[in-house]
Amino acid sequence: MKSFRTIYKNDVKVLREMTCKWITLCPLREYERDGAISLKWKKEYCESELNWRHCKRYQLEEECIPHRDNMMPDGSFADLKMT
Ligand code: SF4
Numbered sequence: 001m002k003s004f005r006t007i008y009k010n011d012v013k014v015l016r017e018m019t020c021k022w023i024t025l026c027p028l029r030e031y032e033r034d035g036a037i038s039l040k041w042k043k044e045y046c047e048s049e050l051n052w053r054h055c056k057r058y059q060l061e062e063e064c065i066p067h068r069d070n071m072m073p074d075g076s077f078a079d080l081k082m083t
Contacts, residue, residue, distance in 0.1 A: 020045070020052035022061065027069040036080045037072075045073040 020026070023046045031037045045055045052058055055073035060066075070078045 018049050019047050020055065020058055022058065023047070026057070028057075028072075031070075031078070031080060037078055041073050 023029075023042075026046065028037065028041055028046070032039055032042060045052050045058075052073075056075035057067060057071055057073055060071075068077065070080050072078055
């Protein structure tokens with residue numbers, strides 16, 4: 001689910017998107033649930049007001065370029081040991 005922040009422009013109330021649009025579908029959520037990665041990526045990128053735009057996963061998705069599920073927002077690859 002997207003979350004929004006209320007801001008005012010010329011006294012008009014508008015809603016501004018705050019999180020990445022992929023936040024619920026991103027494979028990183030499953031890794032977080034399994035404890036394979038920390039919540040730092042979610043906090044620093046996915047839930048951020050603007051930093052999700054700098055996420056390598058997001059950028060590749062926008063270009064329809066395939067990328068591995070274990071690619072982190074900074075472009076590094078996590079060594080995941082899933083059970
Ligand atoms: S990892 Fe990147 S693409 Fe996935 S939800 Fe976070 S900001 Fe969006």
